[in-house]
Amino acid sequence: MTTVQDVAAFIDRTLQNEGTWYRADDVEGRLGGSLASYGASVGAVRGTVRDALRKFRDLDHDGVVFLASALWGVPKPGSRPVFERRLAAVVLLQARVGLLRHTDLTRIEGFLRSAHTPELTDPLMADVLVPLLGALGEKDRRRAVTVLDRWKADPDRQLRAAARIGGNHE
Template sequence: MSEAGDFIDATLQRESSWQRAEAGQDRFGPGLSVYGASVGAVRGTVRDALRRHRELDRDGLTALSSELWAVPVFERRLAAVVLLQSALRHLDNSDLTRIEGFLRGAHLPDLADPLAVDVVGPLIAGLDGQARTRAEAVLDRWLRDPDPWLRRAALLAPLRELRKGAGDWARFRRRAALALANGTADGTADGGAAEIVRDAVERVEREAGGEA
C-alpha cells in the first residue's frame, strides 16, 4: 500500500464507531465491509491526505483512487470517489475507463451516484470538441450495457447541468428511453435492475424539474 493509501486507511479505521459499522453492515449487506467512519470523516481524511502528499500528480491521484477502491470496504471506496471529485481538474475522457470499472463494482447508490453526478458529469461538462464527443459516446455505450449501474450512471451524469438549466433535456429523454428499453431487452425489466434505472430517471425528473 502506498504511504497516502496507508494514511487514509488507518485514519478511517481510527474514525470508526461500532454503531455506524453495524448499521452500515446491515444496510449494505455481506459483500462490502464497513469501518463505521462518517461521510464527514471520509471527506476530511481525503483533504488531509492531499495536504500531506502535495507531490501527487494526475497519475498518482488516479492510482491512489484505484488502490483505495480495490479493497471492498465502503469507506475506502467512498474515499476513492471523494479523491476523484478533488482531482476533477486533472481528469479527462480517458479516465472514464477507470471510472467504468468502479461503477461496475459499486452496486450501491451511495457509491455509484456520487461517481456519476459529482465526477462523470462535471468531467464531461468541462470537456469540449472531440474530447467531449468521445466522452458522450462513452455514455451512449453505457446506456446499452447490460449492467444497470452503468445505465444509471449515464442518466445521472448530466444532473448538475440539468439542475442549472444548462443541460439538454431532449438528449436526457432519449437516453432514458434507451436505458429503460435495454432493461427490457436483457430480461431484467421485472427485477431489481430495471428499478435501478427507473429510480435514476425519477431522480433527475424530481431534482431538475422535469422540463418538457
Template sequence: MSEAGDFIDAGLQRESSWQRADQAQARFGPDVEVYGASVGAVRGTVRDALRRYKNLGRDELTALCSELWAVPVLERRLAAVVLLQSGLAALDNSDLTRIEGFLRSARFPELADPLAVDVVGPLLARLEGHSRSRAEAVLERWLQDPDPWLRRAALLAPLREFRAGRGDWDSFVRQARKSLSAASGGGEDGGGADTGSLIREAVTRVVDDVRRTRPELEF
C-alpha cells in the same frame, strides 16, 4: 499499499465507530465491509491526505483511487470517489475507463451516484472538441450496456448541468424513455439489485430535481 493509501486507510479506521459499523453493515450486507466512519470523516481524511501529499499528479491520484477501491470497504471506496471529485480538473475522457470499472463494482447508490453526478457529469461538461465527443460516445455505450449501474450513471450524469440551467434536456428525455422501456422487463443485476428500480430511481431523481429548479421543462 502506497504511503498515501496507508495514511487514508489508517485515518478511516481511526474515525470508525462500531455502532455505526453494525448499523451500516446490516444495511449494506456481506458484499462490502464497513469501518463505521461518517461521510464527513471520510471527506476530512481525504482532505488531510491531500494536504500531506501535495504533489500527487494525475497518474498518482488515479492510481491511489484504484488502490483504495480494490479493497471492498465502503469508506475506502467513498474516499476514492472524494479523491476523484477533488482532482476533477486533472481528469480527461480516458479516465472514464477507470470510472467505468468502479461503477460496475459499486453495487450501491451511495457509491455509484456520486461518481455519476459529481465526477462523470462535471468531467463531461468541462471537456471540449474531440475529447468531449469521445466521452459522449462512452456514455452512449453505457446507456446500451446490460449493466444497470452504467445505464443509471449515464442518466444521472447531466443532473448538475440541468441545475445550472444548461444541458440537453430533450436528449435526456429520449434516453430516459428508452431506458425505462428497456428496463420494464425487470430482472436483477449481478448484485441482486432490481434493474427496473435502479433505472426508475435515476429518472425520477433527475425529473423531480428539474421540476423544482426548472419547472418549464417537461418530461
C-alpha cells in the same frame, strides 16, 4: 518520495482509527454485507481525504487515479472491499475532478459496476462524471460520447443511468 501506497496507507489507517463498531455494523447491515465497513463517519472520510491532499500535495493526474483505484480495491488479499475506502476514492475524485480526462471513463465504469450502493454511485455520477464531461473539449467530448453510447446499451443499470446523466451534459 511519497508513493501512492503511502497515501493509501495513511488514508486507510486514519479511517480505521476514526471508526466505531456500531457504525460499522450499521453500514454493513444496510449494504447487505457486500462491503465491509470500518465505521468511520462521512465527515471523517471527507476530512481524511482533505488532510491527505494537504499532506501529499504532489499528487498529479496519475497519482489521483492510481490512489482512487488503490482505495477502491481490497485492503489486503482475501478481504472484502471497504465502504469507507471506496467513499474516500469518490471524495478524492470529487476534489480533483479537474485533473480527470476522458480516458478515465473506463476507470469510472469499473467503479460504477462494482459500487454496490447508491451511496457511492450517486456521487460518482453527479459529482465526478458530470463535471468531467462538462470540462472536456470538443475532441475529447466526442470520444466520451462513444463511451456513453456503449454504456446506454449495457445490461448494468448503473451504467445505463450514468449514460443518461452524462448524456444530459454533452
